[in-house]
Amino acid sequence: MNRFFKGCDRMKVWVAHEKDTLRTIADKNHLQLEELITLNPCIESPDQNIAGKPVYLPSLSDFTMSDVDEIPTCTVSTDYINNWIPLTSLEDMAKTDYDVLIIGTGAGGGAVLWRLCEQWQNQGKRIGIIERGDQVLQSHARNISTMNGERLTKYFNYVSRPLPGSAPEYPGARQLFALGGRTLFWYTFTMRMHLSDLMKWPIPIDELKTYYKIAEQTMNVTGEFTTDSSYTEILLNRLWAKGYATAEKIIMAADLTPQSYGRVHTDVFYSSISFIAKALNMMTPFDLAVNARAVQILHDQGKATGVKVMSRDKNSYILKAKTVVLSASTFETPRLLLHSGIKSRALGHYLTNQSFMIGTGTMSRTEFPAALGTLGIMITQTPEKPYQVLMAGPGDFYWYQTYEVKPLTAEVGATFFCYGRTESRYENRITLNPNRLDEYGVPEIQVHFSFNEEDTAVIRKMEEGIKQIASSAGIILISRDGRPAICLMPRGDLHHDSGTCRIGDDPLTSAADQNGQIRGVSGLYVADNSALPSIGCENPTLTTVALSIRTADHIVANS
Template sequence: MSNKHVNAIVVGAGAGGGVVAKVLAEAGLSVVLLERGRWQNFHDTGDDELISQRSPKLTRAPGPENKPSRKAHEFDNGSYGVVTPNNVACVGSGTVTYGAQAWRFMPQDFRMKSIYGALDGSTLDDWPISYEDLEHCYDRAEWEVGVAGDDTANPFAGQRARSRPMPAFPYDREAQLLIPGMQRLGWHPFPIPMLRNSIPYGGRPQCIHMRTCCGYACPVNAKCGTQNTVIPAALATGLCELRTDAVVSEVMVDDQGRASGVKYFDINDRLQEQSADLVVLSASASGTARILLSSKSKLFPGGAGNNNDWVGRNLQGHCYVGAFGLMNEQVYEEAGPGASVAFCDFNHGNPGLHGGGMLANDFIIMPYSFTHQRPAGAARWGIAHKKFQREQYKHFIRVVGPVQEMPVFDNRVMLDPQKRDYWGIPLLRTSGTKHPHDAEIGQFIAGKAEQLLQEVGAKSIQRSAPSPASRRSAGGGQHQAGTCRMGDDPKSSVTNRYGQLHGIDNLFVADGSLNVANGGFNPVLTIMALGFWVGEYIAREWRGGGRFRT
């Protein structure tokens, strides 16, 4: 079966790809948007904890059930095993089930090397673009996808051209309890920006405050993901065709070194070829790298754009740290989702350390997951465990945040030399060891969470942060980034500042793979902003003479 030639193929209908599809379709390009999952929503998951993305015990994260994607993973002890990644595969991808924190990176996050200098064992560098370059893209993401928030009380936020389209959510009970403590410590609390409707927006209703939000689809569509914003907008142009259940195996690169299209397996596992003038990969830091590595051609024998061996390198996530404690009074309320207040006092300027991370109160933790939350020495089973569950659930408070990980060259996504997946594509394999700085700064930031809990009078405080002594393998789970770093020098990056592959000028990357450093924040708004950044560049070039046209 031959598919009609189109102007652009976008691989992956997630945070980055959904945005790119919209920008290109609105610029008049014909677009095919390929997604390995299918449409999924509250109908599929409900508010069932055991099949939520937060604790997917009885199912994998939303995605094609019968053909699971798997990966070879290096465990902390150095051994390899095949695991099923807990990443969402559906239209909208993680934006269907995320907690929807809508962070802009701080200006400093783009200039890590200039500010802190090099770090031994790390490929830490500056982004080739600045916060100011990306500001209007953040703005578009905030308005076209929808963000509620208010930076007035956050002195560390970068400059912005205008405010967000929706007012911030009111503080929840936990926030009201924590804020006086933060203020006494001289810190600067403010409401977490959220990709969630605080008022009706975009034709969708306001949030009804489910206690099950992070890890679950929204029952009323009040959470703003690409599946209910930019992707419908792309489809409404009539120029974008979405194909679900389409698993891309490789980008076809011709002997002249140009991308001619992609090969993918359709819903019936038939291998299809789709040709296009240009290709954009938005398949996540691990997925995009894997596709590039699989795309071997005459000029790029080691995979597309990989002649300098940088594709798949510098895999980063976040070192999630924090602390929990027990309050005398009840802090639980039925109105969710939990995460409400944050502070950025420790994202930068921590003595002797590179970067840092934001801290916030956590999403509501549901009963099963709570069974694992115990202070050191507490019973793990038996009547005492049950009693704790019953008496302390509503008194439990937790402060957590994502700490920047330092990029390491050998933390990487590669192709498994032997193992293949359901479709016969080489398995993705993650490998490498995290930088010791991650644990060091993780302990530092967790200490701040602990300090805050002490300040508000919590008991039985338990810190959670990796031990500097332990070996920890590179992840590739949530918040994954960095594998197709953007940069001005082709020898130490994969794409240029516009996500265009060095050496293949009609092949682009638009997702977290581009992140040079991953910020001390949930990265989704930055990925959306990069979608606009890359999409706008392609549209501009296209209008300026159609230089990608074959």
């Protein structure tokens, strides 16, 4: 062993090991033997066995310097970034002429960014993307280890806000302005739209299928999330036995690939942040700014030329671009277009959202083995049943964190999420309210929305459908947390709003052509839920991503 005794000369003392001599100690410490003999006059011979005796070594400073001087010193980098994602100031973006400028970082904006970066690698193109909100989360909320179902819902309520102008006809609507948009919190249900709905679209079915496959691949869509879950498999067999042929395991955007060879899969649940991360690793640089509010689309002689943007401190900037892609949301995209003097008969009209019903129930825990797992079943629509039902559990959700302790209870809960088809109608729309301006001087919107008789008839079928499914699965419907066993959620509570800039072949019923280009302004595109001509009964996110990738490919082909 060796010890340092602190003093004015910082002498180092070595306690000799068994069979140690001055000669072996000198060899071990790369010292001159003559120097050791001088420092230790009480030791008679350099080859004397001195086990257990203290041996004085040269001073620590002399020893350290002589030992280290021969080793080259490493250089230490002082480069840094001030954020977890590279950001560009609006001042710098205003100095750049962009090939494409994207407004919004939700599902559509993220998909367009990723696809452009993938297709334009090493081509010297300049891409910019701006986000009105700030950075709220670095990943999907369900990927955050401190989140559970209750905290997730409460945190969303904190960072989002009621949609101005939604009352009284659309009272449940909320807005979230954040990097990644609502994909930070979405359920990640990724079903394709039903073929009967897609047949009415202005795009060939085979082409849509191709883009669905591209979207599913990049979003890690899987039907295996609840594989080997006894809760799911037992109830699936009960439903099949009762004739529910369309019942199957829920399809989700979830990366279930195990970690291997040092490759870490951090994004289990997909969000637009995942798209941005993929784009960052392409050979196509892009500029990203947050807290950047687009207030006006600039256009001249029927051609988009850029966007007027304001910072949080109300400074204005002009961002120049050959092509502008609007991915601001079903409400903000038409609002920006209308405020910019871009109008058409269909713009802002055909606002569509599904009716949304929730049911809660319970089952005896003794009906299942010890390893319960989670419940994730979907029952797709049929012509006789124009609604989709998703079953989740235990409780309200189909997932829980590794750290979350699930108590053993006598009963296990189940939740039904039921989405009903609604008609896309011209009278359901958003308009600008010139008497109410926001802090940036942009008129607020007013939402006009109602269910017609056909929609109401579907809602009645949804209630009966939940009852029949619960009975077939052996689930007893009960009230929970003061909520009725089956209840209709307020209009707008479901974040599946769409259609206000929908694509189509007929200028009278569509604000954009089949490629997403806004009518009357070349180089101006829409790529978000507002572009969807209809939404059926499914979560629209996968379809929005597929359509946005298709729009990006059109931009590349025509650049």
